[in-house]
Amino acid sequence: MPGNTTDVRRYPGFFAFTILCLVLLYTPLIIVTIYSFNDSTSITTWGGFSWRWYQDVFFGIEAAKFKTAAWNSLSIATMAAITATVIATSAAIGMIRGNSFRGKSLSFGLINLPLMVPEIVSAVATLIFFSAIGITRGYFSILIAHMVFCIPFAYLPIAARLEGIEKSYEEAAIDLYATRWKAFTRVLMPLLAPGIMSGFLLAFIISLDDFIITNFVKGAGVETLPTAIFGSVKQGIKPNIMALSTLMLLVSVFFVSLSYYVNKLGERSRK
Amino acid sequence: MAGLPSQPSSEGKLSAGVFDGIAIRLLAPSWLMIGFFLLLPVAMMLVYSFLTKEFRGGVIWEPSLAAYDQFIFDRGLFGDEPPVIEWTYITIFGRSIWQAALATVLCLIIGFPTAYYIATRPANTRGVWLFLITIPYWVNLLIRTVSMKFLIRDTGPLNQFLISTGMIDSPIHIVNTNFAVQLGLFYSYLPFMVLPIYAAVERYNFALSEAAFDLYASRWTTLRKILIPVVKPGIIAGCILVFIPSLGAFLAPDLLGGAKTFMIGSLIEEQFKGSAGNWPFGAAASMILLSMVLLVLMFYARQQTRAGNGAR
Numbered sequence: 001m002p003g004n005t006t007d008v009r010r011y012p013g014f015f016a017f018t019i020l021c022l023v024l025l026y027t028p029l030i031i032v033t034i035y036s037f038n039d040s041t042s043i044t045t046w047g048g049f050s051w052r053w054y055q056d057v058f059f060g061i062e063a064a065k066f067k068t069a070a071w072n073s074l075s076i077a078t079m080a081a082i083t084a085t086v087i088a089t090s091a092a093i094g095m096i097r098g099n100s101f102r103g104k105s106l107s108f109g110l111i112n113l114p115l116m117v118p119e120i121v122s123a124v125a126t127l128i129f130f131s132a133i134g135i136t137r138g139y140f141s142i143l144i145a146h147m148v149f150c151i152p153f154a155y156l157p158i159a160a161r162l163e164g165i166e167k168s169y170e171e172a173a174i175d176l177y178a179t180r181w182k183a184f185t186r187v188l189m190p191l192l193a194p195g196i197m198s199g200f201l202l203a204f205i206i207s208l209d210d211f212i213i214t215n216f217v218k219g220a221g222v223e224t225l226p227t228a229i230f231g232s233v234k235q236g237i238k239p240n241i242m243a244l245s246t247l248m249l250l251v252s253v254f255f256v257s258l259s260y261y262v263n264k265l266g267e268r269s270r271k
Numbered sequence: 272m273a274g275l276p277s278q279p280s281s282e283g284k285l286s287a288g289v290f291d292g293i294a295i296r297l298l299a300p301s302w303l304m305i306g307f308f309l310l311l312p313v314a315m316m317l318v319y320s321f322l323t324k325e326f327r328g329g330v331i332w333e334p335s336l337a338a339y340d341q342f343i344f345d346r347g348l349f350g351d352e353p354p355v356i357e358w359t360y361i362t363i364f365g366r367s368i369w370q371a372a373l374a375t376v377l378c379l380i381i382g383f384p385t386a387y388y389i390a391t392r393p394a395n396t397r398g399v400w401l402f403l404i405t406i407p408y409w410v411n412l413l414i415r416t417v418s419m420k421f422l423i424r425d426t427g428p429l430n431q432f433l434i435s436t437g438m439i440d441s442p443i444h445i446v447n448t449n450f451a452v453q454l455g456l457f458y459s460y461l462p463f464m465v466l467p468i469y470a471a472v473e474r475y476n477f478a479l480s481e482a483a484f485d486l487y488a489s490r491w492t493t494l495r496k497i498l499i500p501v502v503k504p505g506i507i508a509g510c511i512l513v514f515i516p517s518l519g520a521f522l523a524p525d526l527l528g529g530a531k532t533f534m535i536g537s538l539i540e541e542q543f544k545g546s547a548g549n550w551p552f553g554a555a556a557s558m559i560l561l562s563m564v565l566l567v568l569m570f571y572a573r574q575q576t577r578a579g580n581g582a583r
Contacts, residue, residue, distance in 0.1 A: 008480040009391040011490065017384035018400075024381070025407045025461065028418035031428050035421070044426045091301035098294025111301050113309055118519035118564055120536050121316075122309060124557045127543060128319050128550070129312035131329065148308045151301055170289045183289055209411050212521050212536075216543060226413045233413075233526070237421050245414040256409040260402055 029249060036242040043239055053243035060240060062232075069228040076143050076224065077207035084150035085158075085200040089192070091151070092159040093184075097167070114149040122149065123216035130217060137219025145217050146210065150203035157202060161195025161266065194266025201259040205252060313561070320554035330550050338555035360538070364559070367534040370449065370524070371517035374456035375464075378513045381457075382464035383506070389465070390472035401469065408462040416522045419458055420446060423527075447529035455523030456513075463512035471505025472498075504578040511571050515564050535560055 036054075040047025057066060091111055095104070114122065126145050127137075135141055169191060173183035189196070211226040218227060225248065232241050290297065320338050322330040340346075345357035389400040407415065422429050423445040430442035445451050475498065483493040499506070521536030528534070535556065542553025 008484050008490075008493070009477055011384070011387065011494065014384040014388040017381055018388040021381050021385040021461070021465075022403060024458070025404070028415065028422045028458070029407065029410065031422050032414075032418040035428070043421070044431070087300045087304055090297045093290055094294045094297030097288060097290040098297055099288070099291040101294060104294070107298055107302065110305055110310070113305055116564070116568060117309065117313065118515065118560060120519045120521055120539050121313070121557045121561045121564075124539060124543065124553055125309065125312035125316040128316050128554065129308070132315055132319075144308055148304055151305060155301075167288060174289050180289060180293075205409050209409075209413075211413050215540075226411060229413055229417070233417050237417060241417070242421070245411075245417060248414055249410050252410045253406060256406055264398075 032242050033246045033249065036239065036246040038239060041239070043237060043242070053239045054247075056240040057243045057247070062240065065223070065228060066225070066244060069223045069225045072139065072142075072222065073208055073224040073226075076139070076146055077204050079143060080146035080150050080207045081154070081200050081203035083147045084154045084203045085196060087147075088151050088154035088199055088203075089158055089196055092155055092162050093188075096159060096162050097170075111155055112152045115152045119149075119210075119212045123213040126213065127216045137217055138222045141217045141219070142214050142222065142224065145213050146207045149210070149213065150207055153206045154199035154203040157198040157263075158192065158195040161192055165191050194262050197262045198259045198266075201255055201262070205255050205259075208248075208252075316554045317558055320551055320558050322551050324549045324551050335551070338549070338551040341549075341552055342555060342559070360556070363533055363538050364535060366532070367518055367536075368563075370452055370532070370534060371456065371514050371520075373449075374453045374460070374517045375510050375514045377453055377457045378461050378464040379506070379510060382461055382509065383468055386465045386468035386509075387472050390469050390475075397473075401466075404465050405462050407458075412459055413522055415458060416455055416526050419455055420451075420526055423451060423454070446527060447532070449528070449532055451527040452524050452532045452534070455527040456517045456520055459520065459523055460513045460516055463516070464509040467505045467508035467512065468502065469505075471502035471508075475502055504575060507571065507574055511567060515567060518564065519560055 035043065035046075037049050037051070038046055039050035039052060057063065088111075095108060095111075109116075117125075122145075126141075126148075130137060130141050165188070170183045170188045173187040174180070178186065209226070210224075211230060214224050215227050215230070218224070223231070225244075229241060229244065232238060319330055321334055321336065323333040323335040323337065325331050340354075341357070342360050343357060344354035346352055346354050385404070389397055389404070392400060421427055424430070425442040425444060425446065429445075430439075433439045434442065445454075479497050479501065480493050483497045488496065519536050519539075520534065521540055524532055524534040525537050525540075539553050539556050539560070542548045542550065542556070
């Protein structure tokens with residue numbers, strides 16, 4: 001593509017907007033990362049480089065609280081993402097490969113319902129529901145709520161991948177006397193694997209990220225990392241929170257990069 | 272939400288597909304899960320919005336219109352005065368719509384050129400640009416909002432930087448203003464604007480622009496009269512994807528705003544915290560928010576079908 005001024009695609013200034021966009025997106029994160037290494041107790045002044053707030057996160061007064069919260073977050077995210085991925089894989093095959101029936105389009109709406117209902121509304125509805133049927137709020141109620149809103153996030157990449165796989169593969173398996181289950185586990189699932197993997201990772205990150213719904217259904221005493229951080233931040237931003245935030249930031253970046261990489265691999269294998 | 276993916280029929284073959292006949296069984300787990308733990312709860316929320324409030328938080332099972340009445344009318348402290356319009360909650364909803372709209376405009380102004388720029392890069396670098404735009408979205412929303420607050424505080428790095436360079440003498444107050452909330456919402460949902468516009472521009476046929484050029488249209492006329500109308504569905508999708516979550520957002524208004532920037536999310540949250548809450552009122556406010564969102568989505572669905580019919 002020629003980069004000269006007569007190129008119809010080129011609009012002067014759009015590059016500047018793109019840079020501005022990236023600056024706006026990254027500055028807050030970079031600044032917090034830098035200040036998490038600040039030796040000073042005051043968050044405003046720079047007192048030299050230090051690891052002390054990271055030590056504080058792991059060994060300080062609040063370390064026990066953060067550890068429990070981190071464990072809750074990770075275990076809930078893992079279980080919710082696995083469940084959601086299994087349900088979403090089954091749903092994607094049903095939607096894309098299954099026979100048509102009346103109400104199938106409604107089904108598409110139902111799967112994506114958690115994306116359409118505003119989070120705060122889901123939070124209120126779930127809280128009301130749990131209290132009405134008498135489920136005690138705590139770890140279990142958080143887990144259930146997370147499973148639900150993770151389903152569409154797991155569904156989207158799996159369905160996208162499945163649409164790109166031709167039917168003939170599993171049909172060949174059936175013609176060669178594979179059972180339906182074998183055709184799925186031996187033929188379709190390996191082809192679908194990149195989609196399933198990125199669906200799982202998406203669901204996992206979304207679960208780790210959630211604040212509002214968790215905050216409503218968690219009850220007293222059970223905290224996940226976001227609710228614990230929120231509680232702390234309400235009393236002012238402290239340096240140890242910045243260190244914790246930086247660690248979570250790294251975890252997110254790791255998982256997103258992993259998901260991106262898996263997708264890239266998937267694209268390559270399709271060609 | 273473009274409807275169902277079309278199923279290519281396997282030609283010349285009468286045998287049913289591998290997964291024919293079990294579609295319902297495959298879909299059942301997702302129906303059960305979402306139906307039981309989301310659809311049913313929303314229905315229950317609707318019921319709760321018509322019940323009487325219990326003072327310790329919760330409800331008394333007695334039908335009442337009090338929640339909706341409280342939303343619109345002020346009947347005095349004891350509820351026996353002639354009703355006058357109560358503006359408090361209407362104002363909060365109006366402000367939320369306004370803030371969400373401004374955040375959407377902010378996202379559009381910065382998101383459109385960005386999406387366009389990325390879509391016109393060589394195919395092998397587009398992925399990297401998109402990845403750069405989407406990484407922040409995957410960072411915990413709470414952490415992003417806190418980071419933004421840290422940056423723009425009165426004594427924060429932004430003000431320190433501006434003062435040290437001599438551009439300003441005293442810190443600019445950004446936190447607790449409407450602008451801070453818009454900035455926070457912008458920061459929260461920007462990728463939702465960029466991605467659909469990117470997808471639309473990527474599919475855009477640049478021969479159209481070239482034709483306009485050949486007929487002596489200027490660069491900006493081409494943009495306004497040719498490109499934007501063609502990629503409009505993407506722009507509308509982006510606006511809706513930013514507007515809807517902004518409307519019910521909780522973190523950005525709560526952390527970056529103050530009492531003057533109170534939005535729907537905080538209003539609802541307040542009704543379920545502690546004994547001062549009012550569950551039926553919170554349920555009613557949620558129902559009103561949900562209805563607004565559904566209206567926007569219906570508008571969107573109509574736009575998309577119209578665009579789909581027009582284009583193909």
